[in-house]
Every structure is written in C-alpha cells, then in structure tokens.
Amino acid sequence: MELETIPVNRPRITESDIEAVTRVLKEGWISGDSPEVERFEEEFSSLHNCRFGVAVPNGTIALDLLFSVLEIGPGDEVILPSFAIISCLSQVLRLGATPVFVDSEPLTWNMDASQVRQHVTEKTKAILVVHTYGLPADMDPLIEVASEFGLMLIEDSAESHGLAYKGVTCGGFGLASTFSFYANKNVTTGEGGMICTRNEELFHRLRYFRNLTFDATNRFVHSELGWNYRFTGIQAALGRSQLKRLGEMVLYRRRISEIYQGFLEELPGVKFAPSITQYAENDYWVSGLTIDKSLYGSAQGLRSALGDVGVATRPFFYPLHRQPAYMKSPVYRERHLPVADWLYDQGLYLPNGLGLELTEVEEAARRTRKILIGWGT
Numbered sequence: 001m002e003l004e005t006i007p008v009n010r011p012r013i014t015e016s017d018i019e020a021v022t023r024v025l026k027e028g029w030i031s032g033d034s035p036e037v038e039r040f041e042e043e044f045s046s047l048h049n050c051r052f053g054v055a056v057p058n059g060t061i062a063l064d065l066l067f068s069v070l071e072i073g074p075g076d077e078v079i080l081p082s083f084a085i086i087s088c089l090s091q092v093l094r095l096g097a098t099p100v101f102v103d104s105e106p107l108t109w110n111m112d113a114s115q116v117r118q119h120v121t122e123k124t125k126a127i128l129v130v131h132t133y134g135l136p137a138d139m140d141p142l143i144e145v146a147s148e149f150g151l152m153l154i155e156d157s158a159e160s161h162g163l164a165y166k167g168v169t170c171g172g173f174g175l176a177s178t179f180s181f182y183a184n185k186n187v188t189t190g191e192g193g194m195i196c197t198r199n200e201e202l203f204h205r206l207r208y209f210r211n212l213t214f215d216a217t218n219r220f221v222h223s224e225l226g227w228n229y230r231f232t233g234i235q236a237a238l239g240r241s242q243l244k245r246l247g248e249m250v251l252y253r254r255r256i257s258e259i260y261q262g263f264l265e266e267l268p269g270v271k272f273a274p275s276i277t278q279y280a281e282n283d284y285w286v287s288g289l290t291i292d293k294s295l296y297g298s299a300q301g302l303r304s305a306l307g308d309v310g311v312a313t314r315p316f317f318y319p320l321h322r323q324p325a326y327m328k329s330p331v332y333r334e335r336h337l338p339v340a341d342w343l344y345d346q347g348l349y350l351p352n353g354l355g356l357e358l359t360e361v362e363e364a365a366r367r368t369r370k371i372l373i374g375w376g377t
C-alpha cells in the first residue's frame with residue numbers, strides 16, 4: 001500500500017496574509033521603495049531588540065552584506081560553529097578571511113561557548129554565533145569574550161525568530177544579527193532576510209550598499225560599489241502579516257515537538273535537544289533528533305526507511321570544517337570536531353512545517369516509532 005508522504009515543511013499562509021499581499025498589489029507599492037518595507041523593518045527589528053532593520057533578498061545575503069560592510073578581509077579570523085549552514089562560511093571565504101571553527105555542545109547542539117576563548121588570537125575580528133534549530137545559544141560567555149578582546153559579535157538568528165535568552169529576545173546582543181524569511185522559518189516571505197542592529201552608522205552603511213550606493217546629493221555618481229539587494233513591498237506586506245502570528249507559531253512548533261517526544265522520547269538511544277536550558281526555551285524550529293549508532297545505525301539509514309513509509313526528512317548540517325569547498329581554499333586548516341561529525345552522522349529532522357496538521361505530525365511520529373521499535377529490539 002502506498003502511504004501518503006508527509007512533507008518536512010509546508011508553510012502556513014492564511015487569508016489575512018493573502019489580503020495583505022493583495023492590498024499592496026492593488027496600491028501599486030511593490031518595489032523596494034515601498035513604505036511597507038520600512039514598516040516591516042521597524043516592526044521586525046524592534047521585536048528583536050534592535051532599533052534598525054535592513055531587509056534583503058534572503059538570509060544568506062544578510063550575512064554576505066554584513067561581512068562585506070564590516071570589512072572582514074584577508075588575515076582576519078572569524079570564530080563560528082562548524083555545525084551550521086554554508087551561508088555562515090561562504091562570504092568569510094570569499095572575502096579571504098580565515099574561519100576558525102568551534103565544536104558543538106553534545107546536549108544543545110549549539111556552539112560550545114566555553115571553547116571560544118581559547119581560539120581568540122590577535123587576528124580575531126568577529127564571533128558569529130548561530131541559535132541552532134530554535135534553541136538560543138549561551139550568550140553571556142560570548143558577550144564577555146567579545147567585549148574583553150574588542151571583537152564584533154554577530155548572531156545568526158535565522159532559526160530563532162521571537163525567541164529569548166534569559167528573557168531578552170535574541171537579535172540585539174551583539175553588533176548585529178541576521179535573519180532569514182525562507183519558507184520554513186517562523187516568519188516567511190517566501191524568500192527574504194534582514195540584518196538588525198542598534199548601531200546607527202552600520203545601519204546607514206548597510207542601506208547604502210544594499211541600494212547600489214546611490215548618493216543623496218548626486219544619485220548616479222558612485223564612489224563605492226554596492227549591490228541591488230532590495231526587498232520588495234509585496235514581501236514586506238506578507239512579512240508584516242506573518243509577524244502578527246509569530247508568538248502563536250512559536251507555540252505551534254513546540255506543540256509539534258511535544259508530539260514527537262511523546263511518541264519517541266522513551267525509546268532507548270533516541271535523543272532530542274532539551275526543551276529548556278538554564279537560559280532559554282527551545283521552540284524546536286526543526287523537530288530534530290539523534291539516534292544511537294549501535295542500536296539503529298546511521299541517520300542516513302533511518303532516513304531512507306522513513307522515506308519508504310512516506311515520512312520526509314532532512315539530514316543535519318554537514319560540518320563546515322569538512323566542506324569540500326573549504327578544504328580547497330588556501331585558508332583550510334585540518335581540525336577534529338567530533339560533536340559536529342556525530343551530529344551529521346546520527347541526526348535528522350522530521351516533518352514540522354507550520355502548515356502541517358497535528359494529525360499529520362502524529363502519523364509521522366507513529367510511523368517513525370514503528371521503525372525504531374522494530375530495529376531497537
């Protein structure tokens with residue numbers, strides 16, 4: 001019997017989202033100059049503890065533009081987690097800077113903040129921290145190291161819209177933070193991204209480089225080279241409408257994860273990241289889990305078995321310190337980061353899109369449980 005496949009992600013688009021987009025389409029304010037863009041920037045950035053927001057076409061460009069404007073360059077070192085998306089690494093390499101990777105904590109999967117200090121050198125310029133899979137990272141030790149050594153602290157908050165560290169919403173702890181509005185993020189505009197900051201000078205530089213370095217006095221004379229990284233009014237209208245439901249969406253992710261944990265948590269060798277730490281609550285932006293190799297083999301094997309019973313999955317991030325594109329680069333350094341390696345080998349995530357019905361999630365959890373029980377005994 002063919003089982004209907006439950007997708008990893010299905011975005012939730014409501015009638016009010018459609019009305020919001022229709023409204024700007026009717027008004028005709030659709031370009032990057034639409035007042036809707038500034039409204040979205042203000043609303044989103046203030047919610048994330050920042051005075052300023054600069055919306056861009058996606059979360060990768062948010063990182064690219066930020067690193068460029070901060071003039072990260074050859075000889076500079078950037079400390080970042082190995083367990084992260086390629087977007088965190090690509091511009092560091094393109095700019096000729098040297099990435100310095102830090103391993104993850106086995107429990108939270110976030111960058112181990114206690115290992116950061118030992119990697120600081122005279123060349124260190126920035127720390128990029130990622131709030132991984134919906135659990136805010138431990139910020140205090142990073143803020144301390146950054147201020148002690150005068151480093152720029154950047155939060156990649158693409159996976160932590162609306163989440164708090166010690167009661168304070170993530171995004172404003174360092175010099176700047178970046179967000180993505182891809183279709184699986186808590187607030188989506190299809191594609192999209194934003195840089196948030198409290199630094200007014202940085203804000204103006206980001207806007208200037210986003211918009212082709214047009215000059216206020218002599219528009220078509222350019223003393224520096226910029227990009228057209230503008231965001232559209234159509235996307236902004238969708239983003240504003242989505243933002244109104246952010247709190248609700250965070251709760252929905254948690255609800256989904258509770259279902260998976262209910263079905264799977266008591267099985268031996270199956271582990272989820274903690275729902276709560278001393279400093280933050282997990283919203284389980286993805287419903288990720290790790291499986292014990294001796295009981296169940298690799299995550300890849302489980303993914304293929306789940307695929308056969310109609311449960312779509314995704315693997316965990318491939319460690320950045322082993323990316324072929326990095327190994328070819330002149331700044332490559334061999335490193336041994338066992339937790340990042342283990343997460344890739346043994347981790348996967350299950351369907352948890354905001355547009356999924358809870359009954360679909362239950363069905364995915366039931367099918368997963370059945371396979372694991374069969375294998376684990």
Ligand SMILES: *Cc1c(COP(=O)(O)O)cnc(C)c1O
Binds near residue numbers: 058059088130192
């Ligand atoms: C999604 C994501 C990005 C990239 O965002 P895009 O909009 O897909 O380019 C960057 N960092 C993290 C941590 C992400 O989850």
